[in-house]
Amino acid sequence: MATKRIAVLTSGGDAQGMNAAVRAVVRTALDKGADVYAIYEGYQGLVEGGARIRKMDWDSVGGILQQGGTLIGTARSEEFRTREGRRTAALNLLQLGVDRLVVIGGDGSLTGADVFRREWSSLLSELTQSGEISAETAAEHPHLLIVGMVGSIDNDFSGTEITIGTDSALHRITAAVDAITSTAASHQRTFIVKVMGRNCGYLALYGALATGADWVLIPEAPPDVDNWQDVMLERLRAGTKAGRRDHIVIMAEGAQDRYGSYIGSSDVQRVLEEGLGEEVRTTVLGHVQRGGRPSAYDRNLATLLGYEAVIAILEAKPEDDPILVGTKANRIIRLPLMECVQKTRQVAEAINAKDYEKAMALRSSGFKDAFSTLKTMIRALPHPPEPGQRRFRIAVFNAGAPAPGMNTAGRVAIRLGLDQGHIMLGVSNGFEGLAEGQIKELEWTSVSGWASLGGSMLG
Amino acid sequence: MATKRIAVLTSGGDAQGMNAAVRAVVRTALDKGADVYAIYEGYQGLVEGGARIRKMDWDSVGGILQQGGTLIGTARSEEFRTREGRRTAALNLLQLGVDRLVVIGGDGSLTGADVFRREWSSLLSELTQSGEISAETAAEHPHLLIVGMVGSIDNDFSGTEITIGTDSALHRITAAVDAITSTAASHQRTFIVKVMGRNCGYLALYGALATGADWVLIPEAPPDVDNWQDVMLERLRAGTKAGRRDHIVIMAEGAQDRYGSYIGSSDVQRVLEEGLGEEVRTTVLGHVQRGGRPSAYDRNLATLLGYEAVIAILEAKPEDDPILVGTKANRIIRLPLMECVQKTRQVAEAINAKDYEKAMALRSSGFKDAFSTLKTMIRALPHPPEPGQRRFRIAVFNAGAPAPGMNTAGRVAIRLGLDQGHIMLGVSNGFEGLAEGQIKELEWTSVSGWASLGGSMLG
C-alpha cells in the first residue's frame, strides 16, 4: 500500500488557532504513517507550487501552537477561481502524489475546495492528454479527497457549534469592553462598541452577555419594534436611575432594523446623543479582535479538529462527499461539508429577506438561550413598575377553533406584554387547560417562529 | 400568591465566574418577581444571619460580573456541620420567609445543602415547639428547595461537562506555561509544572494539550507501564533529537503511578535530572490559577446557569429532589444533584481503588478524546523508527472461541505495539473477518476498559 499523502492549507481571514490546527494535522499524519505537505499562502500557493508546497516533519510545526494568525499564510487567489488556475493546482499536487487535501478556512474557501474536487477527474483527463502527467499517475490518484475545518472568528458557520478563533476573539472583545467600561464609568458616559459579524451576531451577543452590556444589535434578531430607539433609551435611562454609571451598546457589523435597513454606529450615536443629551463615543474594534495568541480553548479545539481531520481523510473513500470536521453537542464530529455550507448561506439569505424568524431558527438553541438570558439581564432593570404601574401576570390563550393569524396575534400580544414588564403565561387547550392548570410562563423566544406557522401553537 | 423568596450563597473554594452567577441569580429573580437575598461568607453567614443575609436589588450586583473570586465571600463553617448550626440557619431563613436556596460551590458544599434540605421538616418542628417560629410560618414553608451550580476550577464534578472557573483557570495555566516555555527554550531546559486537580486531571490534560507539553501525569490515567520514567525520558530525548529546545512536563496534584503511589514533583524532578543529566526546574502554579478576572466563557456559562437556576427553583415542586444546573452536550440542563455527587465520588473511589479503567470510563468522551489526541501529539515524534527499526502495521485478532483473559492479552499487545511506534490493526471475527476486510486501526483508548470485560471485544 502506497504511503498516503496529505496537504494542508489555510485560507480566508486568519483566525487564532489555525496554527494549532496545522500542527495537529502534520503531527497526526506523521504518526499515522502518512506524508504531509503544507501549502503556503492558501490557494494562491497551491497554484504557484514550487517552494509554496513544502514537506513537513515533526519539527516543522514546533513552537507554532501558541502563535496567532496563520504561519503558513493565507491569500486571495484570483487564479484559483479560474479553471486554468485549478488545472495548475492539480498538476502541482499530482507531481507530489498528493490527493488528500485538508482545508482550514471559511465558507468561500471550503466551497472552493469542493469545486476543485468535483473537477478533479476532468482536470486529470486534460493533464493526461496534454502529457503533463502520465496515465499511471492519473490512475493512482483518481479522486481528490477533501476534509474541511472552519477557521473563522465570527462563528458564522452552520452545522458546527463553534469555529476556530471565536473564543479568542470573544476574549479580546471582553478585554476591550472591560477597559472601555472603566472609562465610561469614570465619565458617566455611553459607549458604542462595534464588533465583527456581518451575518452572525455571535460575537456581539456573547460579548454583550460577558460584559454586562445594556443593549445589543445583531443581524439575526433586529429589535422587534419600530421605535427600538425609544426602548433602548428607556433601558439606558432606567440603568442610570438604578445607579449605573456607564452604558455600553454592542453592535455587530451587520446590525439592521426589522425592515432590513442597515444601522450604522453613527446612527446609534446620534440617537443616543439626542436622547440622552450627552456625548457618546464609538469604538470600532476592528482587527484587534482577530489577532494575538489563541486562547486555551481555541488551541484545544483546533488540535482536536486537526487530529480528527487526518483520521477522517485517511479513512475517506473515493465516493465520499467532502467532510467537515466540527463540533456538535460538545463532541468532535464529521459533517457533510456542502450541506453545512448550504445552511450557512440560508442564514444570510434569511437575513437579506428580512425573515428574522427563520434566521434565528437556524441558529443553535444555545444561541437562542443566550439571547433570551441577555434580554432578561437587561430587562431585569427595575424600570417597568414605573410610578403607579403594576406588573401583571397575564395569561394568553386561544378560545375556539384554530384560525389563521391566531399565532401571529398571540405572538404580538406576548411580546408586547413582556416588553412592558409583565409576566406572560401561556394556557394550553383554552378554557379546559386553564381549569387543569396547563399554564407555563412564556419567554421572548418561546414565541419565535409562530409568525410563519399555521394552527395554534398554544394549543 | 405570596412572593417567592430566594437566597443565594457561594461556598467552598472560590472560582472565577461566581460573581457572574450571583449577578444572574439576583437579576433573573428580580425579573421574575421574586425577592432575592445574598448570604455573605457562605454557610457561616447562613448560621450567623443578621447583616450576613442581605436583600439585593438590581444595583447590588452592578459591576461585579468582571471580577474574580466571590464578592459575597465564602468561608468554612464548622457550625453548619452541626445540627445546632443548621437549626440556627433554618431559623434565619424562616425569619425572612426564604425557603429556596441557590448554592454555588463544590461537591461538599452541595452535599451540605442536601443534608439541610432533608432535615428541614424536623428543624421546623423543633423551631415550632420551642416557639422560635410560629406554626403559620412553619406551614408556609414546609419544604426547602435547593438548586446547585458547581463552582470549581478543577472541573472535577460528574454530570456537568464543565464547571464554573475551569476555563479561566485553564487560561491562567496556559499563560503561565507559555511564559515558562520561553525561559525553558532559552536555556534548553526541562520544566515541571504542577497544576490543580486531586482527583481530576482536567486542568493538567487540557493544559498540556494547549501548551504542547511533552508529558502529562493525571490521576485517572497513570502511565500504563512500570517503567514510565524510561518512556518519559525517551520521549523527551526524542524531542531534543527532533530539534525541540524546551521540555514541559505537566502534572496534576493527584498524580500517581499505576499502583496508586503518589508521584510528587520532586520525584519527577529527580528522574529527569538523573535521566537527562541536567538541571530541571519545578513551578507549582498554586493560587495563581484560581483568581483574576473570569474569562468570557466563564462569565457566560455562569450567567446562563444562574438564569436557569432561578427558573428551576421557581418551578420546583416540594417533592422534587434537589437539582443541579449544569451543561450537557453544550446545553444548559437540569440534573439530579445527588446522583451527580455520587458519580463524582465514584471517580475518587475508583482512583483510590486503583481502578483506573473505571475512573476513565466515568470521564466524558471528550476527556478521553483529548487524552488520546495528546498521546498522538506526543507520540508523533519521529522516535520509533530508530536506526534499523521498522514501523509495522500489526494486526491483532482472536482465533477460536472467546476465552477469559483474551481481552487483557489483546489490550496488552495493542498498547505495547502502539508504544513502540507500530500501527495496530484490529481484525473482527478472526480469520473470516480478515478475509472480508473487517479491519480497523486501533488507538490507545480503543482498548480502554477491555481488562474488566468478558468475551472478546475484537469479536
Added chain:
Amino acid sequence: MATKRIAVLTSGGDAQGMNAAVRAVVRTALDKGADVYAIYEGYQGLVEGGARIRKMDWDSVGGILQQGGTLIGTARSEEFRTREGRRTAALNLLQLGVDRLVVIGGDGSLTGADVFRREWSSLLSELTQSGEISAETAAEHPHLLIVGMVGSIDNDFSGTEITIGTDSALHRITAAVDAITSTAASHQRTFIVKVMGRNCGYLALYGALATGADWVLIPEAPPDVDNWQDVMLERLRAGTKAGRRDHIVIMAEGAQDRYGSYIGSSDVQRVLEEGLGEEVRTTVLGHVQRGGRPSAYDRNLATLLGYEAVIAILEAKPEDDPILVGTKANRIIRLPLMECVQKTRQVAEAINAKDYEKAMALRSSGFKDAFSTLKTMIRALPHPPEPGQRRFRIAVFNAGAPAPGMNTAGRVAIRLGLDQGHIMLGVSNGFEGLAEGQIKELEWTSVSGWASLGGSMLG
C-alpha cells in the same frame, strides 16, 4: 494648630493610575494627621457640593489601586468655568474648612485650579460680604493652596518626564499591535494603526519602537521631505524584499506634514494602497488605550506622586505658587505648575506654527533619542545599496568663514545623505579639522535645530 484639610479631585480624561493617586493622597494625608476629602465628578462636584464631597478614611480607598478609570469620577463643568460657579465651589470648601486642593488632571484642569486659586481672596470677600461665610472662616483660610499631578495617557505635559496613564496606554497599544501583526503577517498585508496624541507623538513613537513598526507619523516631527509618501513606500518595499511579511504604520491623531496639513489615516491608506497595489487596513485604537487595569509602573508612579503631593501641600506656604508634582531624571520632584503649563502650550503653538525644530527641542532628550533610534531601526533595512549603488561615507565640512545659510545647507546635505543610506561624517574646523581627525558620524537628529541657528554648527 488646627488639623489641615485637604481635598482631592480628578478631572479631564480619565487615565489608568488615577485611583492609585487618590488612594495615596488619602492614606498619606491620614498618616500625616490631616483630614482628607474626595470630590466626586471633578470640578462639577466641587460646584455641586453636598454628597459630592465626602470625607475619606483608610478603608474608603481600599481595593481601588488595581482599578482602571477614576472611581471618584470626572466630568466637564460649564459652571466651574464661570465665576459664579467658582464662588459656589469656594463656599463648599470653606464650609468644610478645606483650603488645600490636590488636582489630578491634564493641562486645562490644572489651569482651572490656578484660576480658582488666584480668585480665592476676592471670592472670600464676596462670600463674607454676602454673609455666606463668617469673617472668622475667611480669616482662617486666606489662601487656597494647590498641588497638581498630571493624569494623561498622552504624556503630553512638559516639565514632567512621564504622566500617569502613559505606560498603561503604551501597554494596550503594544498588545493591540502585537495582535494585528500576526494578522498582517498571515495575509502579507499592511496595517495602519492610529493612536492617541494630538500634540504629542509619545504614544505613537514609543509604540512604534516597542512593536517594530515600519513607519511612524508624529506631530512634532513630520517627515522632513515633500515626497514622504515615496520614502515611506520605499521603506516598506525594502522590508518586503528583506523577507518581512507584515507592515505596520503607526500614526498619532495629530499627524501632519511639514506644511502643517493634517494627515488622516485615509490619506495614508490611499497612498499605501496605490503605491503597494494591495489592500491596506486601518485600525483606530480609540478608547481601548485609555481604560483597563493600570500597569505596575503607573500604580507605583501614581502612588509615589500622590505621597509627594500630600507632603508638598502640607508644607506649602500661602505665598507659594502652585506646585506640580512630577518626575525628572527619574526622581519625584516639585515643579512650578504654571511654568509647566506654559511650556506645554508652547509645544502646541510650535506645532501650529509649523516650527517643528522648536517642538522637538521642547521634547525631552529621551524622546529625541527614541526618535533617532527608531529611524535607525527602520533605516537599517538593506535597501540602500540598490543594485549597482554603493554606500559611501560622506564627510561634510564648511570651508571659509561662517555664512548665513551654511547650517541649513549642511543640514539638508546631511539628511539627504542619510536618507539615501550613506554614512555621513561631520568635520569640525574645515580642512584643519580634517587633517586632525576631528570627525564624527552624524545622526539624523544631530542636525536638528540647525535651520534656525546662525553660524556654522559644524564649526
Added chain:
Amino acid sequence: MATKRIAVLTSGGDAQGMNAAVRAVVRTALDKGADVYAIYEGYQGLVEGGARIRKMDWDSVGGILQQGGTLIGTARSEEFRTREGRRTAALNLLQLGVDRLVVIGGDGSLTGADVFRREWSSLLSELTQSGEISAETAAEHPHLLIVGMVGSIDNDFSGTEITIGTDSALHRITAAVDAITSTAASHQRTFIVKVMGRNCGYLALYGALATGADWVLIPEAPPDVDNWQDVMLERLRAGTKAGRRDHIVIMAEGAQDRYGSYIGSSDVQRVLEEGLGEEVRTTVLGHVQRGGRPSAYDRNLATLLGYEAVIAILEAKPEDDPILVGTKANRIIRLPLMECVQKTRQVAEAINAKDYEKAMALRSSGFKDAFSTLKTMIRALPHPPEPGQRRFRIAVFNAGAPAPGMNTAGRVAIRLGLDQGHIMLGVSNGFEGLAEGQIKELEWTSVSGWASLGGSMLG
C-alpha cells in the same frame, strides 16, 4: 578601513527584552556598516564555535522583538571558565575577524567578559605561537573590546537604574498578586507571595507598592525591630479592623531578619497562622516571573540600550575599559563596567555583613523613596491611636556638643516614635533652632545611615 565586526551573545538567566536588545544590536550594526554575528547558547557557543556563531542580516532578527526569553539561547559553560576554553573562544572569534563583543547578561556574565578581555593579548600570543592564527591576524585584532548590557529581572545591578526584564517581571508579579488578591478577599485570608531577588528587594518592594500589599520583606532592609513578627501581625489585624478582607505579604527570596538569619516563607506562614489563628497560603511565583512577552517598557529600554551599545563599541578605543550601557536619571548612558560590578557586589557583601544601612545607602534614592512611601501606605492604617492612646508630635534635638552615639540614639528614638504612630520632628541647632523654627518632620528613612556616622546629623 576594514569593516568592523561585532558579535553579540546573551548569558545568564534569561530576561524579557533580551531579544529586543539583540535585534537592536544587529540592526544598528548593519546600519553603521559593521558586520555582526550572533553567538548561540552564550559562552558555551563561543567555545564551541562553528554553527554556534552565525552572521546576521536584517531579516535574521525579524519578528523577535515581541518574544520572551532569548532566541539565541543561553547556557552555563564550564569550559569558558577555564583558560583552555577561552583560548578556543578567542580562536573562534579571530577566525571570523571579530574583536568586538556585546554581552547581555548579569553580574557573573559581564565579569566573565572582562576576564576574557584582559587575557586577550596573552591568548593571542599563544595562538600565534602554536600557529593557529597568523601574525597578521594577531596584529589586526590586538584588543578585544567589550560592551555590556544588564539583562536581569531582579534589577540587582548597581550603576544602572533599571535592568532589562525588570518591568516585565513586575508586570507578571502584579498580575499574579491581583489574581491572588481576589481569592484572598473571597476567603478573608492571608497570602504570602514569594518573588525573585536574592540580594535585591526591588521586585518585592515595587510589587508590594503596586499591589497594595500589607507587609514586605526585602534583604536590604530587614525589619528594624526584634519583634517584627508582632509588628507585622498588628498591622494585619489593624487592616482587618479597618475593613480589609485580604492580606498579602510579599517577600523576596533573600528575606532575612536584622541578624542576617534567613526568613523562609514557611517561617512567615507559621507566624501568621499562629498569630491570626487562621489558614495562610503561600505562593512561590518562580519562573512565571521570568518568561513571557516583554512589556513595552522593556522592549524600548532594550532597543535603546542595544543601539547605544553598538555606537559605543564602534567608538571604543583599544585602551578603553569595558563599558556598561545603562540608564541614569532616565537617560541612556555609558558606565565603567567593572566599577558597576564592584558596586553590585558591595551590596551583597553589605547584606552578608548585616550592614543594612550600607546596603540601603547603595540603593538608588528612588528605591529609598519607594520604601518610605510603602511604609506610609502600610502605616496609614488607623491603628496607632489605640483606645486611650494619643498620637503625639515629638521633637528630637541634641543639646550640647556633638558626642559619639548621639546619632545612634537619635535614630532609635525617631524610629521608635514613628513605629508607635507618633509624628517625629527633628530640630536643627538645638534650642536655638527650636526658637527659630528650624524644624522638619522626619521620615523612617530620614535617619538611615546615621548609625555609622559621627557628629550630630540633626545639627
